[in-house]
Amino acid sequence: MKLREFAKQLGLSPTTVSRALSGYPEVSEATRARVASEAMRLGYRPDINAVRLKTGRAGAIGVMMARSGEIHFAEFMSGMAQRLETADTDILITPITAHNDDDEMQAYRRLVESRRVDAVIIHSPRPKDPRIELLNSLGLPFLVHGRSETECVHAWLDIDNENAVRRATEHLLDLGHRRIAMINGLRGKTYSIHREHGFRIAHQERGLVVDPNLMVCDKFSDESGFRHARSFLESANAPTAIVAGSTMTALGVYRAVRSLGMTVGQDVSVIAHDDVFPYLTAENMAPSLSTTRSSMRAAGTRCAELTLQLIAGRAVDDVHELWPVELILRESTAPPP
Amino acid sequence: MKLREFAKQLGLSPTTVSRALSGYPEVSEATRARVASEAMRLGYRPDINAVRLKTGRAGAIGVMMARSGEIHFAEFMSGMAQRLETADTDILITPITAHNDDDEMQAYRRLVESRRVDAVIIHSPRPKDPRIELLNSLGLPFLVHGRSETECVHAWLDIDNENAVRRATEHLLDLGHRRIAMINGLRGKTYSIHREHGFRIAHQERGLVVDPNLMVCDKFSDESGFRHARSFLESANAPTAIVAGSTMTALGVYRAVRSLGMTVGQDVSVIAHDDVFPYLTAENMAPSLSTTRSSMRAAGTRCAELTLQLIAGRAVDDVHELWPVELILRESTAPPP
DNA sequence: AACAAAATTGAAACCGATTTCAATTTTTGC
DNA sequence: GCAAAAATTGAAATCGGTTTCAATTTTGTT
Numbered sequence: 001m002k003l004r005e006f007a008k009q010l011g012l013s014p015t016t017v018s019r020a021l022s023g024y025p026e027v028s029e030a031t032r033a034r035v036a037s038e039a040m041r042l043g044y045r046p047d048i049n050a051v052r053l054k055t056g057r058a059g060a061i062g063v064m065m066a067r068s069g070e071i072h073f074a075e076f077m078s079g080m081a082q083r084l085e086t087a088d089t090d091i092l093i094t095p096i097t098a099h100n101d102d103d104e105m106q107a108y109r110r111l112v113e114s115r116r117v118d119a120v121i122i123h124s125p126r127p128k129d130p131r132i133e134l135l136n137s138l139g140l141p142f143l144v145h146g147r148s149e150t151e152c153v154h155a156w157l158d159i160d161n162e163n164a165v166r167r168a169t170e171h172l173l174d175l176g177h178r179r180i181a182m183i184n185g186l187r188g189k190t191y192s193i194h195r196e197h198g199f200r201i202a203h204q205e206r207g208l209v210v211d212p213n214l215m216v217c218d219k220f221s222d223e224s225g226f227r228h229a230r231s232f233l234e235s236a237n238a239p240t241a242i243v244a245g246s247t248m249t250a251l252g253v254y255r256a257v258r259s260l261g262m263t264v265g266q267d268v269s270v271i272a273h274d275d276v277f278p279y280l281t282a283e284n285m286a287p288s289l290s291t292t293r294s295s296m297r298a299a300g301t302r303c304a305e306l307t308l309q310l311i312a313g314r315a316v317d318d319v320h321e322l323w324p325v326e327l328i329l330r331e332s333t334a335p336p337p
Numbered sequence: 338m339k340l341r342e343f344a345k346q347l348g349l350s351p352t353t354v355s356r357a358l359s360g361y362p363e364v365s366e367a368t369r370a371r372v373a374s375e376a377m378r379l380g381y382r383p384d385i386n387a388v389r390l391k392t393g394r395a396g397a398i399g400v401m402m403a404r405s406g407e408i409h410f411a412e413f414m415s416g417m418a419q420r421l422e423t424a425d426t427d428i429l430i431t432p433i434t435a436h437n438d439d440d441e442m443q444a445y446r447r448l449v450e451s452r453r454v455d456a457v458i459i460h461s462p463r464p465k466d467p468r469i470e471l472l473n474s475l476g477l478p479f480l481v482h483g484r485s486e487t488e489c490v491h492a493w494l495d496i497d498n499e500n501a502v503r504r505a506t507e508h509l510l511d512l513g514h515r516r517i518a519m520i521n522g523l524r525g526k527t528y529s530i531h532r533e534h535g536f537r538i539a540h541q542e543r544g545l546v547v548d549p550n551l552m553v554c555d556k557f558s559d560e561s562g563f564r565h566a567r568s569f570l571e572s573a574n575a576p577t578a579i580v581a582g583s584t585m586t587a588l589g590v591y592r593a594v595r596s597l598g599m600t601v602g603q604d605v606s607v608i609a610h611d612d613v614f615p616y617l618t619a620e621n622m623a624p625s626l627s628t629t630r631s632s633m634r635a636a637g638t639r640c641a642e643l644t645l646q647l648i649a650g651r652a653v654d655d656v657h658e659l660w661p662v663e664l665i666l667r668e669s670t671a672p673p674p
Numbered sequence: 675a676a677c678a679a680a681a682t683t684g685a686a687a688c689c690g691a692t693t694t695c696a697a698t699t700t701t702t703g704c
Numbered sequence: 705g706c707a708a709a710a711a712t713t714g715a716a717a718t719c720g721g722t723t724t725c726a727a728t729t730t731t732g733t734t
Binding site: 012013014015016019026027028031050052053054055056 | 684
């Protein structure tokens, strides 16, 4: 059913019907009510493509999905979805094969030029991230989930990774640990750098020096947690505590500890960052895992909200949110043996 | 840059330019080449909304995302992305709050009527799933990931859940286990029913009867795995083996076994279905986990392909794929003590 | 009751592409 | 060399809405 036809059935002009449905003020209440109820009854709904062509709005927020589906992705998206379901805005996933940076840049350029989205959210930025400059020059509103040190102003939401790891490390130091290892995230990402910084600061504060052999960068997975923890614990001067990048990593760390006949929370302390996944909870691990916690889903919801505000015209340099991270102590951290 | 302007710069009509870019045959090779290279140089790209309005194609495949982000979701999507990146087709995630069935039906209706997508993929159907009838009556192409018993014909891709669990169970029975528990997926979903069926068949084949107390349905999570496994193992007539719904569930089962001072692969055998997550691999678990394996990512890729074919006009009743499932034996399954 | 102001409605232009149909140019056949 | 056929190009209609601007009706004031 098209507008023309629908309007004719109501004995009104397309103009009035369009205005009534779009909530314009210059249409009488009586007419608006009638139009609304008839639209419901007859099942009329404006063709989204025509609306978009005319208004220039795409009604969607773009998210790039790297081929390697990250574990956080689903939770973040689910959070976004929660906010967007009442905003008549879709999430557009654009697949990219990031063989190299150029490919990725091209993908962004395509997305913008074809006007499929009103804004974009980008993830896991690096300190100097070319995507930010590109999007800035293309003039498409965008929000960075994470932070970057690029000079061009941009909206961002990030969690306080530095402080999170700093407090986690301080906690371990307070317990008496002196050799603490860190299994960090991917090298080069801002969050990994921030976390490393927090780790160092906590040591420096107490006049301690970090052993570079006790720090690695890797992806967040059970397997990498296991491998690195094994390697640490089997080394000559083994650490008594491990700071892990995610609960998945911690899973592997736990396994490594057990595989060496040791016990988490006794022989080795473990603390990890928890993005709060519904299918794997730190509290349920054995022993329960001490964490720095920040809900990825909540971040998704808030990022969606902020992006909507950006689209509505909120100033870019006004949108900076740094979320504090909870420190939650459980059984996996205890004084060294 | 608009078509008009771009065409003028080339000294051609919009008609010819449009045809050249869309690959129509009636444009000379020389012209086509020139248009293509100039489009690249000047960065002309058709406005997607105008294209869609005119052609009626949305250029997107819809996926509904329930608020509770499922763990499989990201992997499936990532697989879809892999196929779609060369098809100029987006994935449109529509958030739904499924407070009740009616809400969900409304969401589908909206999606279809607003013409935002050319097709839809639906997940985790039930034997009698109202979504299938709705989509069928609305006339939008759709693919079911999973199966349903509804009478209206529909395209589907599913893995052979029944056989997977049947073989897993037979393997345990072959090892000598006689009391086997099953931690199944959500009650009412077709895949849970199929799995239960496979479980029963394996028993019946050998003249054994399944103890209903050894079967539960629940969501796939570490926590539910733990809770149910504990409950089974602490009961009077405890099972010697457990069939788990997912690797996440198995994680909890492992923990439960350990928490009771027992050992997986000795005191209790465990086998689970593995959707192949990059961040948690069955092979790396300790002991390594026997599984029935089928890549969720591969399913996503194939579903995207099939959906493209449906859009292109392939007959619905021609699209039925049942994927066999690999049985992979590792350390977690052994003869009962 | 008469007029101005405000509220409500509608006609027509427009968004930016695609595609039908007609016009023009080039090639082919004899 | 010329008519017919084939290849190539372009003008204009169209997709289904929104929005400008003008026209009409209603309300308010004196």
